[in-house]
Amino acid sequence: DAFLAMAIAARASDLLIVGGRPVYLRVGTDLLPRTPSVSPEHADRIAKELVPARLGEVLEKEGSCDFAMEHGAHGRFRVNVSRQRTGVALSFRVVPREVPTLASLGLPEALAAAVRHQRGLVLVTGLASSGTSSTLAALVDQINRETSRHVVAIEDPIEHVHPRKKGLVSQREVGLHVRSRAAGARAALRQDADVLVLPDVRDRETARLALSAAESGRLVLVTMRSPSVARAVDRWLGLFSPVDADRVRSSLAASLRAILGQRLLPSADRSRLHPAVEWLSWSVALDGLLREGRTQEIAGLQRRGRAPFVLRLEDTIAELVRSQKVTAEIARRCAPAELDEARR
Numbered sequence: 594d595a596f597l598a599m600a601i602a603a604r605a606s607d608l609l610i611v612g613g614r615p616v617y618l619r620v621g622t623d624l625l626p627r628t629p630s631v632s633p634e635h636a637d638r639i640a641k642e643l644v645p646a647r648l649g650e651v652l653e654k655e656g657s658c659d660f661a662m663e664h665g666a667h668g669r670f671r672v673n674v675s676r677q678r679t680g681v682a683l684s685f686r687v688v689p690r691e692v693p694t695l696a697s698l699g700l701p702e703a704l705a706a707a708v709r710h711q712r713g714l715v716l717v718t719g720l721a722s723s724g725t726s727s728t729l730a731a732l733v734d735q736i737n738r739e740t741s742r743h744v745v746a747i748e749d750p751i752e753h754v755h756p757r758k759k760g761l762v763s764q765r766e767v768g769l770h771v772r773s774r775a776a777g778a779r780a781a782l783r784q785d786a787d788v789l790v791l792p793d794v795r796d797r798e799t800a801r802l803a804l805s806a807a808e809s810g811r812l813v814l815v816t817m818r819s820p821s822v823a824r825a826v827d828r829w830l831g832l833f834s835p836v837d838a839d840r841v842r843s844s845l846a847a848s849l850r851a852i853l854g855q856r857l858l859p860s861a862d863r864s865r866l867h868p869a870v871e872w873l874s875w876s877v878a879l880d881g882l883l884r885e886g887r888t889q890e891i892a893g894l895q896r897r898g899r900a901p902f903v904l905r906l907e908d909t910i911a912e913l914v915r916s917q918k919v920t921a922e923i924a925r926r927c928a929p930a931e932l933d934e935a936r937r
Contacts, residue, residue: 612636612680633680661750713850718825746790747777778802807848822854846883872904
């Protein structure tokens with residue numbers, strides 16, 4: 594409890610407890626030691642207290658497990674427990690009590706318009722710890738506040754808990770309520786879902802079901818790990834075999850509504866993170882590139898495109914510097930390729 598309270602008081606995004614090491618907090622992008630070393634026995638006791646009984650065997654066989662926990666005083670956390678050289682390691686991601694909004698995250702209004710479509714695919718992409726989970730939660734919250742649609746979310750684990758508002762949000766956790774993401778996506782097609790939410794799509798079957806749901810008239814929100822919008826398209830197509838390439842490209846072109854790429858840059862005082870984003874929404878030009886398999890030209894389309902269809906990463910980084918939210922030095926260190934492109 595004391596360690597969790599410490600993380601909340603410091604406004605940390607993560608708390609790490611590792612046997613034989615100090616307790617660390619991640620504040621902004623910095624990992625800071627906060628206590629003397631925690632004994633391996635102490636860390637092991639914490640793990641045994643927190644790991645759900647259903648995951649005990651998973652931890653023993655696979656060496657790690659993931660779950661969410663709700664603490665009465667300190668709120669909700671996403672937890673990973675793993676075994677390593679000096680003993681057990683616990684990583685807690687702090688889940689804010691309030692579900693974030695697009696405005697509170699500093700994200701473009703164009704993203705709100707994307708989820709007002711009745712059908713289609715909206716893809717949010719970024720590398721690990723780039724804020725995609727928070728963005729997805731904000732999109733679901735917007736739908737929940739504005740419409741009476743039924744949202745089915747397949748999560749691993751459930752992070753933000755969406756309260757009842759105008760809509761209905763059904764949250765299913767992999768391993769607890771459903772066997773796999775793909776099984777949850779398949780079942781959602783029979784659950785009168787208007788919106789399907791699939792975080793961290795990484796396998797062919799889940800990607801296929803996402804496209805099928807979008808083509809059948811549902812709005813599908815997904816996240817995927819990739820460093821950029823252009824790479825996200827290639828990674829999505831790369832999940833499928835070459836034999837299916839033409840069919841998948843045609844399906845993606847027909848379904849895709851928008852792609853948001855994002856990364857987080859630390860503020861000048863390193864106390865918080867600001868999103869730098871790139872945005873590409875459907876256009877005739879994008880449709881043509883997808884259908885013809887000319888995905889290598891998407892980056893060029895981003896450079897040539899104009900609002901409201903395109904928002905370039907280098908432009909949003911430059912705006913963060915102009916508004917003094919981040920320093921030029923941090924911007925150059927975090928995104929040198931984009932700033933070099935902007936100078937050219």
